Amino acid sequence: MRLVLVGPPGAGKGTQAAFLSAHYSIPHISTGDIFxxxxxxxxxxxxEAKAFVDRGELVSDAITNAMVRARLEEEDARAGFLLDGWxxxxxxxxxxxxxxxEKMSSLSAVLEFSIPSEEIIARLSSRLTCRQCGKSTDAxxxxxxxxxxxxxxxxxxxxxxxxxxxxxYEEQTAPIIHFYRTExxxxxxxxxxxxxxxTQRAIDALSRVQ
Ligand code: AMP
Numbered sequence: 779m780r781l782v783l784v785g786p787p788g789a790g791k792g793t794q795a796a797f798l799s800a801h802y803s804i805p806h807i808s809t810g811d812i813f814x815x816x817x818x819x820x821x822x823x824x825x826e827a828k829a830f831v832d833r834g835e836l837v838s839d840a841i842t843n844a845m846v847r848a849r850l851e852e853e854d855a856r857a858g859f860l861l862d863g864w865x866x867x868x869x870x871x872x873x874x875x876x877x878x879x880e881k882m883s884s885l886s887a888v889l890e891f892s893i894p895s896e897e898i899i900a901r902l903s904s905r906l907t908c909r910q911c912g913k914s915t916d917a918x919x920x921x922x923x924x925x926x927x928x929x930x931x932x933x934x935x936x937x938x939x940x941x942x943x944x945x946x947y948e949e950q951t952a953p954i955i956h957f958y959r960t961e962x963x964x965x966x967x968x969x970x971x972x973x974x975x976x977t978q979r980a981i982d983a984l985s986r987v988q
Contacts, residue, residue: 783795786898807859903940
């Protein structure tokens with residue numbers, strides 16, 4: 779399975795990606811997670827990305843595409859992958875198409891999580907993230923339900939940055955939905971309801987493309 783997840787910030791892509799990657803035994807490749815891990819470790823890539831990530835802007839295509847290309851070359855991504863957060867604009871989608879053609883391969887599907895914008899703002903502003911494992915959880919928890927790690931609010935989950943991320947999504951990322959619909963790859967599922975219900979909806983929809 780070679781899968782791309784698309785959806786606005788807060789649609790639950792990261793949470794669903796973890797379940798889907800386990801279900802299909804494919805690596806979960808999240809550009810946001812890779813950037814945050816590099817920022818935490820203070821690598822040159824992390825230092826370069828930080829200003830953009832903290833402001834809710836996209837990191838340059840050159841940096842992001844090179845990072846994903848290298849990740850897709852790793853052994854575990856040979857038999858399939860789940861891309862979460864890339865491509866995030868039409869130019870990145872074109873790079874992915876060229877990359878697949880180079881490998882004489884193609885995507886299995888692009889899964890779009892759709893969600894009303896009022897729900898997005900409510901979810902993001904109450905979301906906390908684990909410093910250890912990076913999983914997100916609802917406000918109200920005092921420690922990470924997965925590993926007991928300390929929770930914090932991501933710089934880019936603060937209200938002023940959320941507005942910018944949503945605008946960036948509408949301007950730059952939403953056009954890839956049309957791109958993939960035209961390519962006949964798009965599958966849309968509603969991202970409302972219980973986490974397990976949404977996972978099942980996604981698996982049912984994907985069973986038609988396998
Ligand atoms: P996410 O965790 O997917 O919400 O990503 C967090 C941040 O990482 C984004 O707001 C961007 O600053 C950066 N980022 C993640 N993926 C990309 C991408 N494909 N292109 C450019 N920047 C990205």
